[in-house]
Amino acid sequence: MNRIYLDNAATTPVRREVFEAMVPYLTDKFGNPSSIHSYGREARAALDRAREQVATAIGATPEEIIFTAGGSEADNLAIKGTALSMRGRKSHVITSAVEHHAVLHPVEALEKLGFSTTVLPVDSEGMVDPDDVRRAITPETFLISIMYANNEVGTIQPIEEISQIAREAGVLFHTDAVQAVGHIPVDVGSLGVDMLSLSGHKFYGPKGVGALYVRRGVRPTPLLEGGAQERKRRAGTENMAGIVGMGAAIELAVGELEEMLACEEMLRDKLIRGLIQRIPDVKLNGHPTRRLPNNVNISFLYVEGESLLLNLDMQGIAASSGSACTSGSLAPSHVLIAMGIPHEVAHGSVRMTLGRYTQEADIDKVLNVMPGIVDKLREMSPVYVKTECGIKDICAQAHACDVAQPCGE
């Protein structure tokens, strides 16, 4: 069966070109970049070049890039590292309720260590209100961490506005841009952020490698100590193949960003519009326009997300869901709940994230199979009450009609 991958927010495949760039650093060019001999020097040159590629892609300078073992480590370094550097001086951190767990859990850990924290609410579309940020700042606040774009619903936060508030208050500002980098323009200068996290496997690079941008003059305390790698900011012999791969991937992604963005947006909107037209009682989660170009998150009322995913998977379509049942915990997605979406609606959410290999025919396939799957599950659902349509007798599409909805709509 021809498989369709619509889970690019979870991870992306390594591009061919990227893979080829990586291979020599696993085999022939295996040197340790800290060594002074020729093996070491060729590795060092590759490390420098990758650092430059990452820096250039986000408008930073190479010295401002710290390579890490992924987005989670970058987030931890920004939050715990900054807290350690501020210990005994300031004690308050601000974040939002829709952050990735790689931010929320370190913030919770700080609380256990005696720091105080504010977790800001979001509106029904997942947006943080910059005024809430302003009001939450106290003389004790040393860090604000608000994500650039949400991994579940794709909502893009007003980062420039928040960074200006942070700057005026003399508070450091970190953004988790893991879902944004390589997909929408990211420029640390115009964003005005002090720290920014990114992760290789979200833009067709390898897993287990990421980076934290740290503006010159900002010094989070290292979490990993040992050798002098990364200018003593992150010890450990570098993951050379991973870093080289991420450098190549980010350069390629940013080079074709505009083209990809337009293409993804077109397919995204076709998918959203098509599902809303074909299936009654669906709801788009997230912001209608301030949204990642590849993110579709829709709740299908009266059905449960995991059942939908299993049915899609049987048709070769890979997606994900904010339902509790897929995560193994009882509560559905903390993001959807923070947006005020009722539990039963959150349980019916499905996230489909497109990518550079998504074809229009893939979207057509989803649009073809989804109504049947939803219909089948609703037929089985004790909470779904089918209402007869008022014009059923005279309607040409009566076979496809579930609820009172005028023909041709």
Place this chain on the structure above:
Amino acid sequence: MYSEKVMDHFSHPRNVGELPNPDGVGQVGNPVCGDIMRVEIKVDDGIISDIRFKTFGCGAAIATSSMATEMVKGKTLVEALEVSNKAVAEALDGLPPQKMHCSNLAASAVHAAIKDYLEKHGDLDLGIDPASIRIEEHGHDEPEE
């Protein structure tokens, strides 16, 4: 993560739907948790002669509903009351651990339907006291946020 039997019952659920004039109806679960099961039974001479279910829930919830209805159809009420949630899970070759808690309520829905039947037909003496039927509901430890 699911056994072949679970996937079989999930993709081809048995006894889905409703009965025209059910003798007993049982519903367990709630939409907040993401699982609701409703079971309707027809009873003849103390035997479950027909049964239908409707379930809102994950793959495990649908599969256990289907399996439970299959296990009790044609059984006496006493026998059906002996079919536990655990037995349903075992008949499906097991469920992932995190699913045992929430999605494994189908036998409870059957028990609730039997209880409903007995309460409605109090004049019949089948030797079962409906008050003695305990319906296992969700074992929620933590309060909902």
